């Protein structure tokens with residue numbers, strides 16, 4: 001298949017792994033974080049661990065929006081689902097994520113009007129088709145999703161749709177990476193930077209890494225992309241370089257997608273946000289600007305988020321920060337499974353625990 005097979009060629013993969021092995025030999029451990037869950041998926045799905053020398057360790061990062069959405073958000077969404085004539089619309093991944101007592105999946109089974117959509121524009125269409133109901137879209141995602149949700153709000157305003165609302169839990173990747181770098185328990189030598197987010201914010205979006213003297217490589221999601229990214233990181237670490245390398249320049253540009261950035265900035269403003277397992281990170285979330293508050297579910301319905309004590313046995317927070325592996329969690333496989341997830345990292349197809357469950 002054109003443009004896919006070229007990036008899955010086993011002979012080339014073995015060549016790259018031999019180069020990595022040679023450069024990394026006798027140099028101690030390299031700890032690289034793949035920020036994005038889709039990279040984690042590629043890494044295990046294609047058995048890349050077997051192609052790397054033992055002293056290269058890949059650590060999963062916070063790049064799965066489902067995993068980092070706080071339980072209190074799920075609880076509030078459930079409350080919204082139970083109030084009046086409401087239709088909750090959400091991406092499929094969110095539906096099984098556990099809140100403190102229930103999930104949207106269980107609430108739907110009880111008869112709540114909760115629908116899975118494939119885009120925020122689908123949610124807008126549902127609002128137009130159901131003028132007597134309040135249609136709330138659960139806005140969960142990173143820089144990749146936020147511009148599309150912003151577009152739906154702009155469209156809703158243009159079409160004068162008065163029953164469409166967004167409950168925003170959008171998050172920004174650079175502040176989360178900064179928080180991880182400031183955590184004394186985390187020791188990293190480099191980042192494999194998320195491909196989709198990078199296509200929006202561009203290579204320039206990671207300039208802050210310079211301050212921490214740590215290299216980063218923007219890599220695509222195919223196996224050869226990842227191996228090439230790891231090779232570049234090993235070279236950077238060996239030579240003490242701390243810049244950003246763009247391996248994925250067939251998609252990602254230096255300044256990113258200006259149009260998407262403008263749309264996002266028009267509708268949203270940075271706000272503090274709580275990340276499941278990590279806690280509050282300054283300016284890491286996106287709140288709907290006052291000018292568009294008619295579409296803000298939080299303001300319209302007076303959503304109150306209650307702080308929820310987390311199950312101490314669940315190690316999602318540590319897994320997200322790369323301090324622990326899923327296998328370190330007492331619940332892994334025994335109590336927590338994809339059919340019965342106890343934490344978000346087991347739910348999403350990009351979740352580390354789910355990936356380890358399927359492929360390890």
Ligand code: SF4
Pocket residue numbers: 313314315316319326329330331332333336341342343344345346347353
């Ligand atoms: S196994 Fe389940 S409970 Fe444990 S860290 Fe993973 S998701 Fe959380």
Ligand code: SF4
Pocket residue numbers: 036037040060061062063064065066067068319320344345346348350351352353
């Ligand atoms: S499941 Fe958890 S650890 Fe895995 S990518 Fe998502 S947030 Fe990160």
